[in-house]
Amino acid sequence: MMEFLAQGGFAFYVWSCYGMAVLLLASEILALRKRRRTILARVGRLKRMRDAEEQA
Amino acid sequence: MKRHWFHFSAPSTFYSLAGRMTPWFLALAVITGLISLYWGFFETPDRLGGSNPQKEYYRIIFVHVGSAWMSMWLYVVVAGWSALGLVFNTRLSYMMAVSVAPTGAIFTFLALFTGAFWGKPSWGTWWDWDPRLTSELVLFFLYVGYLALHSAIDDARRADRAAALLAIVGLVMVPVIFWSINCPDPNQCAALHQRSSMSDIDGNILFGMLGLTFAFWMYSFATSFMRVRSIILEREADTTWVAEQLQKEGVR
Numbered sequence: 585m586m587e588f589l590a591q592g593g594f595a596f597y598v599w600s601c602y603g604m605a606v607l608l609l610a611s612e613i614l615a616l617r618k619r620r621r622t623i624l625a626r627v628g629r630l631k632r633m634r635d636a637e638e639q640a
Numbered sequence: 641m642k643r644h645w646f647h648f649s650a651p652s653t654f655y656s657l658a659g660r661m662t663p664w665f666l667a668l669a670v671i672t673g674l675i676s677l678y679w680g681f682f683e684t685p686d687r688l689g690g691s692n693p694q695k696e697y698y699r700i701i702f703v704h705v706g707s708a709w710m711s712m713w714l715y716v717v718v719a720g721w722s723a724l725g726l727v728f729n730t731r732l733s734y735m736m737a738v739s740v741a742p743t744g745a746i747f748t749f750l751a752l753f754t755g756a757f758w759g760k761p762s763w764g765t766w767w768d769w770d771p772r773l774t775s776e777l778v779l780f781f782l783y784v785g786y787l788a789l790h791s792a793i794d795d796a797r798r799a800d801r802a803a804a805l806l807a808i809v810g811l812v813m814v815p816v817i818f819w820s821i822n823c824p825d826p827n828q829c830a831a832l833h834q835r836s837s838m839s840d841i842d843g844n845i846l847f848g849m850l851g852l853t854f855a856f857w858m859y860s861f862a863t864s865f866m867r868v869r870s871i872i873l874e875r876e877a878d879t880t881w882v883a884e885q886l887q888k889e890g891v892r
Contacts, residue, residue, distance in 0.1 A: 592696035601754040616866040
């Protein structure tokens with residue numbers, strides 16, 4: 585296991601690359617989920633506003 | 641039931657289709673990604689000999705080549721959707737172009753970043769103005785420019801058209817990157833990137849490389865579909881189909 589993590593002494597280079605890849609790809613997914621929640625909240629607000637207008 | 645292919649070019653229809661496909665693409669990306677990484681790290685030699693000797697750091701190849709290929713391919717996809725949008729004037733085509741571009745920019749950055757971290761141990765430098773590195777950097781600026789131009793114009797349809805033109809003009813960079821190998825014969829000059837062919841690569845390394853590229857491709861489908869769904873909702877927030885669709889999904 586330690587040998588695998590050490591990558592023959594090049595751990596810094598190898599794991600920086602894979603770490604950056606995981607970080608960026610995971611962040612993109614999280615940002616996309618946040619964007620969806622934001623727009624859903626906005627559409628919900630719009631709907632409640634319309635419903636309130638209809639009742640008035 | 642026979643449907644015209646334009647059927648799915650309506651944002652309201654594509655919204656549901658994209659939603660159903662996203663989890664499958666994500667699952668495929670994770671599974672093929674893990675298999676390829678296992679293969680790349682455990683079924684390959686630790687060191688490579690030959691004319692271009694490499695130590696363990698060559699394992700950066702899997703993420704580096706995968707993201708470099710995706711950076712070019714996704715740019716072709718952005719330009720392709722842009723062209724379709726300009727020709728057929730379909731809103732969804734432009735939305736797809738804008739949805740693919742951020743993922744393409746991420747892969748371009750990743751290709752440059754992993755290239756630097758491979759270049760340091762291998763060539764002794766983080767960066768060099770080698771033709772391939774330079775043209776890939778220009779591609780990154782093109783992605784950023786495309787997205788910046790799109791977000792700088794308030795009217796969505798004008799933004800779509802202006803950015804689409806930029807994307808198509810920028811397409812010239814893709815063949816430049818592809819053929820940007822300044823040294824055909826390594827005995828005559830010092831080249832950073834050298835000509836390579838699929839048949840010269842160790843089969844296990846090739847498997848890990850192609851596998852991770854496939855995983856990145858499936859990931860790109862997933863993120864583009866997630867993004868296009870948000871864009872559709874953002875642009876059509878006050879239509880009745882959005883209200884009905886969200887009611888059907890049980891979103892309050």
